[in-house]
Amino acid sequence: MAAAVPLSIYAALFFGSYPLSADAIHEALGAMIHGQAETQALVIVRDIRLGRILLSFLTGAALAVSGGVFQGLLRNPLADPFTLGISSGAACGAALALGMGWTMAGLSTLPLAALGGAFAAMILVLAMSRLAGDFSRESLVLGGIVVSTFLGALIALIKSLNEESVAAIVFWIMGSFQGRGFEHIELMLPYMAAGCALVLLLARELDILGLGSEQAAQVGVSVGRARIGLLVGAGMLTAAAVSVSGIIGFVGLVVPHLVRMLIGPDSRPLLLFSALGGGILLLWSDVLARTILSHGAELPVGVVTALFGGPFFCLILARGRRP
Amino acid sequence: MIEIKDLSAGYKGLPVLRGISLTVREGEFTGILGPNGSGKTTLIRALSGVLPCASGSIRIAGHDIKALPAKARARQCATVAQKNPGLSAVRARSLVLMGRYPYVSFLGGYSRRDHLRAREAMQETSCLHLGQRSTEALSGGELQRVITAKALAQDTRLLLLDEAASNLDVARTMDLYELLKAKNAAGLTILTVAHDLNLAALYCQRLVFLKNGSVAADGPTREIFTAQTLSEIYETPLAVAAHPLTGAPQAYLVPRA
Numbered sequence: 001m002a003a004a005v006p007l008s009i010y011a012a013l014f015f016g017s018y019p020l021s022a023d024a025i026h027e028a029l030g031a032m033i034h035g036q037a038e039t040q041a042l043v044i045v046r047d048i049r050l051g052r053i054l055l056s057f058l059t060g061a062a063l064a065v066s067g068g069v070f071q072g073l074l075r076n077p078l079a080d081p082f083t084l085g086i087s088s089g090a091a092c093g094a095a096l097a098l099g100m101g102w103t104m105a106g107l108s109t110l111p112l113a114a115l116g117g118a119f120a121a122m123i124l125v126l127a128m129s130r131l132a133g134d135f136s137r138e139s140l141v142l143g144g145i146v147v148s149t150f151l152g153a154l155i156a157l158i159k160s161l162n163e164e165s166v167a168a169i170v171f172w173i174m175g176s177f178q179g180r181g182f183e184h185i186e187l188m189l190p191y192m193a194a195g196c197a198l199v200l201l202l203a204r205e206l207d208i209l210g211l212g213s214e215q216a217a218q219v220g221v222s223v224g225r226a227r228i229g230l231l232v233g234a235g236m237l238t239a240a241a242v243s244v245s246g247i248i249g250f251v252g253l254v255v256p257h258l259v260r261m262l263i264g265p266d267s268r269p270l271l272l273f274s275a276l277g278g279g280i281l282l283l284w285s286d287v288l289a290r291t292i293l294s295h296g297a298e299l300p301v302g303v304v305t306a307l308f309g310g311p312f313f314c315l316i317l318a319r320g321r322r323p
Numbered sequence: 324m325i326e327i328k329d330l331s332a333g334y335k336g337l338p339v340l341r342g343i344s345l346t347v348r349e350g351e352f353t354g355i356l357g358p359n360g361s362g363k364t365t366l367i368r369a370l371s372g373v374l375p376c377a378s379g380s381i382r383i384a385g386h387d388i389k390a391l392p393a394k395a396r397a398r399q400c401a402t403v404a405q406k407n408p409g410l411s412a413v414r415a416r417s418l419v420l421m422g423r424y425p426y427v428s429f430l431g432g433y434s435r436r437d438h439l440r441a442r443e444a445m446q447e448t449s450c451l452h453l454g455q456r457s458t459e460a461l462s463g464g465e466l467q468r469v470i471t472a473k474a475l476a477q478d479t480r481l482l483l484l485d486e487a488a489s490n491l492d493v494a495r496t497m498d499l500y501e502l503l504k505a506k507n508a509a510g511l512t513i514l515t516v517a518h519d520l521n522l523a524a525l526y527c528q529r530l531v532f533l534k535n536g537s538v539a540a541d542g543p544t545r546e547i548f549t550a551q552t553l554s555e556i557y558e559t560p561l562a563v564a565a566h567p568l569t570g571a572p573q574a575y576l577v578p579r580a
Contacts, residue, residue, distance in 0.1 A: 075411055201429070208421050210411030215404055217373045219477065220397025220425035265413050265457075 001276050005057070008280050012053045015287045017296035018044055051181025056286040056301070057279040058185065059177075059241045060251050062192050064278020065271050066237035067252030068259070069199050072206050072267060073230050074137045081238040081252035084125045084140060084231075085147035086118050090242040092151040092158075093117020094172050099158040099165045110172070111187050111243045118239035121147050126231060135227045175246035175302030177286050184244040191240035196275070198233030202226055203267040210265075250305040251278050251285075254313050261316070281305070324349040324481055324512045325370065329379035332369045333536075338377065339365040341536040347514060349480070352507045354527035354544075355516045358557055361533040363516040364405060367485045370514070371402040383481060397425035401477035403470055405485040405516075415461065415469045416454040419445055422476030444476040445469070447502060463490035471499065475506070482506070484515040488522065500526045521573045524548050525566070532556050548572040 013025055020028075020041055028045035031037070066081040074083065081087065096102070097113035105112050125143040126135070133139035155173075159166045199206070205226035208216045213223045241248075255278040259270055282305070289301040325347040333339035339362045347353055355363050368374035370381060372388045381388045383399050391399070401422070422444065423437035445451040450468040458466060467490045474482060484503075488496040504526055507513050517523040523530060524544055532540040532552070540552050550563040553574055560577040 072411070204424070204427070204432075207413065207417065208424060210413060211418075211421065212408060212410065214368070214373045215402075215407065217393060218371050218397065218402040218404070219421055219473070220394040222393045265411065266417055 001273065004280055005276060008283050009050075009053055009057065012283055012287050013045060013049050015291050016044070016049055017290065020044060047181060051185065052177050052286070053283060054182075055180055055185050055188075055244060056177050057283045058188065058192060059245045059248070060255075060282025060285075061275040061279035062188075062195070062237040062241040063248065063252035063282070064255035064259075064274040065196060065199060066234040066241070067278075068256035068267075068271050068274045069206065069230055069234035069237075070252075071256055072210065073227065073234070074141060075210065076137070076141070077257065078253075079141075080249075081234070081241065082148075082247065082249070084122065084144040084235065084238075085151065086122050086125070086235055086238045087242045087247045088148040088151040088155075089121020089124075090114040090118040090239065091169075091173050091247060092121070092154050093243075094246070095155045095158045095165075095169045098168045098172065099162045101165075107183065108187060111184060115187070115191070115239055115243035117151075118235075118243055121151060122232070122235040122239065126228070126235075134224060135231065140231070171300065172246050174300035175248035176289070176298065176300045177245060178290075178298050180244060188240040188244045191236045195233045195236030195240060198229055199237070200268065200271060202229050202233065203271060206230055206267040207265075246300075246302065248282065248302040248305055250302075250309040250313075251282050254309055255281060257313075258316060281309075285309075324351070324384060325514070326382040327370075327379070328381075330366075330369060330381060331377045331379055332365060332374055333377060339536050340369065342379070343533075343536070343538055344379075345531065345538060345541070347512065349512050350507070350510060351529055352503070352513045352527050353515070353529045353531060354523035355514065355531050355533060356520060356523055356556075357533035357539070362536045363533055364485055365536075366533065367402065367404075367483050367514075367516055370483055371400060372396045394425045397477060397479075399479055400481045400483060401474035401479040403467075403474045403482070403484045403487045405487075405489065407466065407470065410458055410466075412457045412459045414454070415450065415456050415458060416441065416445070418458060418469055419454075419472045419476055422473035425477065440478060441472070441476045444472040447475055448472040449498065464492065464495050467491060468495070468499075480510070481512045481514070484513070486516055486518060489518065496522065520548075520553070524573060525569065525571050545572060548574070550574075 024041040025045055028042040031042045032046055063081050070079040070081060070083055071077060093113040093116050094110055097110050102109050102113060125147050128143040129135050129139040159169055205221050208219060208221050209226060217223050256274045259273045259277055263269055263273055285304045286301045289299045289304045292299060327343055327345040330340055330343045331338060355366060357363055369376055388396055419441040420433055420437065423433055423441060426437060427433055445454060448468040448471045450465060450472055453461060453465055453469060461469065467487065471487060488499055491499060503513055527544055530544050530547055531538060534556055539556050540547055548563060550561055553561040562575045562577050563572050566573050
């Protein structure tokens with residue numbers, strides 16, 4: 001499965017609206033490695049295709065890992081990276097940036113605003129859950145609903161105050177990698193790496209928390225500390241993903257389920273394989289999103305994941321139920 | 324081994340234990356008995372450190388359990404809980420291995436020794452053959468044995484059990500108590516909550532009766548397990564006679580005339 005990652009990245013280079021021959025792509029790859037003069041093919045392969053391909057892979061990986069952690073931590077198969085309202089925070093930040101026409105950080109303004117919104121929402125939910133019941137599952141889910149609803153209203157308010165921005169906000173929320181590349185990777189990678197490290201270090205604790213918090217404490221887990229570490233880690237992964245891509249559903253919900261069916265419930269392998277699976281899934285979804293329409297038009301990748309993923313997941317579920 | 328002084332504990336605005344003092348010496352096999360709602364489970368939860376004491380103190384092997392970090396506490400005392408609500412699906416082997424968590428460093432993994440101890444513990448509770456099964460696919464009795472193995476794998480000198488036999492049939496109950504007896508003979512201090520008076524009287528050297536959150540009676544089984552004490556504590560007439568084979572006192576229900 002690990003070999004599928006470089007293969008997918010390589011194969012995805014061949015898809016795009018501008019026709020490039022295999023030789024041109026190989027030449028461009030060679031030029032990238034040896035640092036030769038800039039050609040048109042090199043710019044397309046490196047700056048337009050490769051950056052976007054890597055970004056879609058990383059985003060898919062972050063969403064799938066984060067979904068796996070939330071499903072385990074909240075012990076709810078319906079949990080996904082967006083359950084705690086972190087995505088609403090990102091959407092709200094993006095809506096503010098678009099609605100107010102912010103440009104102080106250039107092209108990074110939008111993702112930075114989304115990242116800020118995501119972290120603000122995460123802190124808000126954690127604080128509410130802390131007050132209401134020591135990070136219990138119920139208080140987290142309820143806090144997430146409250147924050148999502150409130151921020152949803154805020155987004156609607158921004159839209160109604162500035163009607164010109166509505167299309168841009170709606171399009172951002174649907175999720176897309178259009179026009180994104182290496183500068184977005186630079187922006188999200190630190191949070192993604194930190195989040196990944198945190199949840200993988202706490203994977204053993206995540207397994208034990210499945211016993212229930214009381215039994216986990218009786219085998220020596222500091223339950224509160226483990227919970228908050230996992231929440232912050234998964235939250236950072238979600239924030240990193242949504243800030244550069246918008247809200248791409250389905251990957252974070254379904255990939256951990258599929259991996260659990262295939263390899264079992266132990267958290268560390270589950271999270272690792274979810275990362276690979278989620279990355280590859282989103283990478284190919286994005287290839288589809290940018291090639292399925294003619295004349296260089298694109299579908300939002302979130303539409304692709306949901307449109308193709310939904311029926312596929314139904315099929316898997318139906319087959320899994322058969323004895 | 325256990326020193327409880329003036330312990331009060333309970334739930335939001337509802338005190339359950341009211342000023343309990345109790346000392347358990349190393350190597351004792353003690354049964355905690357008492358009517359429903361007398362505070363038996365609360366006592367086990369407080370001893371295992373998951374329920375904070377409202378007042379008073381608990382010391383285990385000389386350590387104040389409030390001051391002990393979670394892992395250090397789990398190296399002193401293992402617990403087999405009464406219920407396992409909402410247990411996530413895991414392989415039985417992985418579940419037993421979790422009992423080795425207090426010996427694993429933050430960055431390290433489970434060692435060969437940890438796997439070996441988990442295996443031994445599963446052999447002791449005869450559930451080794453269930454290792455690859457998911458906890459979802461286990462019967463209540465099988466799950467209880469797996470959970471008991473997890474507690475044994477913790478390698479503590481003190482074992483707390485809360486109605487550990489409640490899901491087991493007669494043969495499995497006897498297996499469990501024979502195992503506890505052997506472990507006790509090898510030096511393990513055992514404190515078990517029991518509903519079954521006669522089972523406790525057969526195996527425990529000492530019985531502590533709780534009632535309304537205080538200790539109502541406490542002493543060696545043969546001295547304290549009398550018709551008068553039992554009838555008073557359970558507020559129902561009970562007769563006591565010696566077991567025909569072992570001589571241990573056994574209680575009999577008496578129909579009301």
